[in-house]
Amino acid sequence: MTGRDGGADLQPLGNTPVVILVRPQLAENIGTTARAMANGGLFHLRLVAPRDGWPQDRAWRTASGADRILEAATAYETVDDAVADLHHVFATCPRPRHIVKPVLTARGGAVELRAATARGLKVGLMFGPERAGLDNEDMARADALIRYPLNPSFMSLNLAQAVMIMAYEWWLTEDATPSRELMTNETHVATKGELENFMRHLIRELDSCGFLRNEQKRPGMVRNLRHFFTRGEVTEQELRTLHGVITELSHPRRG
Amino acid sequence: MTGRDGGADLQPLGNTPVVILVRPQLAENIGTTARAMANGGLFHLRLVAPRDGWPQDRAWRTASGADRILEAATAYETVDDAVADLHHVFATCPRPRHIVKPVLTARGGAVELRAATARGLKVGLMFGPERAGLDNEDMARADALIRYPLNPSFMSLNLAQAVMIMAYEWWLTEDATPSRELMTNETHVATKGELENFMRHLIRELDSCGFLRNEQKRPGMVRNLRHFFTRGEVTEQELRTLHGVITELSHPRRG
Structure with missing residues (x-):
């Protein structure tokens, strides 16, 4: 995707926040912003007074196929124009100073x-220019500021990275993905029965080869093996492979 | 920060995960990765077989001052070498297929x-090359895969963006930042007393100018104003300003 060739089949997924880039300097960052979105x-995507005008081919070159977002993007002269039809506007701001305003985490x-869009409200997220960030007039137009909890000793955040975190x-x-699943x-x-079947196979062969001959230590050794094989989930396929491993090791094929 | 001039005063913050870039192609992405870290x-930061060798000046140019991370980065020939001293290794993987492995969200x-590092274990996070991602041999060396919950119809994630999300x-x-604070x-x-003091001032002047002259509607009108002024937190400074606004509107200075 290096030109205006249509890109991925993207479309609005319901009532989603408007991303507003205020006075963006580099068209490349507008493209990477679209990708992150x-x-x-x-x-x-709305652009307020992009430094080099709009549209800019360089944006398409860095969007990795998020062309539809760029094609639908609109440009405005002022922040007031860009937010006029929105109900809530939040502004990202790494270092708010001398401001009385609610501050939210990302x-x-x-x-x-999400709660506002669920009520049918149109919401916007403002991001400032690459170096300076939003100025005091911009921030006075926001209902709240968003400040990312990040390393305070290294706050230099790329524009598209800032958009990525909010996106x-x-x-x-x-999203309801479980935090861990096999x-x-x-x-x-x-099942536990399939695992137990494997354990019986293993123990039978270990008894047969003499590995468990010490009757006093045998229960503890078996228990330790059982602990190992129940530490994580095991699949049916893995048990079949392990059965094969035990069988082959205990009854090696003769050349 | 465009060269090797030292950059920000970064150092390890305790026992933190090792980021392992496997066969990274573009030095620029190594630099933006360091910035995100x-x-x-x-x-x-560890690099496995970086395509253009290591070090590369282009990495420093995109690191925005995260130079110390690049200076401390080490290069390895194989994944096995890069993870040999680690206890847990997670691999990021957008589309794991035909793999039996635990999958975690970011x-x-x-x-x-965090839990593993708190136990004193050394942990690593593997990221694959820009286009292809990690291959099956790489992933077989990971304890678990990490798959970001993101838009399934647009999975093209920039390398530094992927690192940014994990960082x-x-x-x-x-982090214990409250999700909203003024x-x-x-x-x-x-305080409520200061707010009530302002409300009394406002109502006194509204009574005086006749705005609340309808005795039947007066309680409801006062209640509506009270609702408005208690909708969000108000600061002492804002109350002082509002007192001034009421005073000036009701007793305009002549000439």
Whole structure:
């Protein structure tokens, strides 16, 4: 995707926040912003007084196929124009100073944006220019500021990275992926009975070869093996492989 | 920060995960990775077979001052070499296929990494090359895969963006910022007594100018104003300004 060739088949996913880039300097950053928006399911992009005008081919070159977002983007002369039809506007701001304003975390902001859109409100997220960030007049037009909890000794955040974090948090507000799950592919997690069947096979062969000959130590050794094989989930396919391993090791094929 | 001039005063913040870039192609992405690591309080960077060798000046040019991370980075020929001294290794992987492996969300992965480092274990986070991602041999060396919950219809994630999300989630595991708070600057949130004092001032002047002359509607009108002024927190400074507004409107200075 290096030109205006249409890109990915992106479209608005319901009522999603408008991303407003205020006085963006580099068209490349507008492109990478569109890419980050697509990652998080955002679509509506507004540009306030982009330094080099709009549209700019360089934006398409860095958007990795998020062309539809760039094609639908609209440019405005002022922040007031860009937010006139919105109900809530949040402004990202790494170092708010001398300002009396609610400050949200990225996560808190995403949750509030989701709640507002669920009420049918149109919401916007403002991001400032690359170096200076939003000025005091811009921030006075925001309902709240969003400040990311990040390393205070290194606050230099790339514009598209800032957009990425909000897009990611926006996506997460409706994501229900479990924090850990075993991807089992075309097999299934083994039942306790299947595991026990394998343990019996293993112990039988270990008895047979003499590994468990010390009757006093035998119960503890078996228990330790059982602990090992129950530490994580095991799949049916893995048990079949392990059965094979035991069989082959205990009854080696003669050349 | 455009050259090797030292950059920000970064150092390891305790036992933090090692970021392992496997066969990275573009030195620029190594630099932006270092920047994202710094944002999230990560420091240790390892490179497995970087395509153009290491070090590369172009990495320093995109690191925005995260130079210390690049200076401390180490290069390896194989993944096995790069992870040999680590206890847990997680691999980021957008589309794991035909693999039997635990899959974590970014958030779940960060929480597990934090728990492991708290036990004194050394942990690593593997990221694959820009286009192809990690291959099956790489992934077989990971304890678990991390898959970001993101828009499935646009999975093209920039390398530094992928690192940014994990660095951000890592930072959040020990962050206690409230999701919303009023930034009050050099003033304080007003007490209910101070607010009531203002309400009395306002009502007195509204009575005086005749705005509340309808005795039947008066209680409801006063209640509506009270609702408005208690909708959000108000600061002492804002109340002083509002007192001034009421005073000036009701007793305009002549000429």
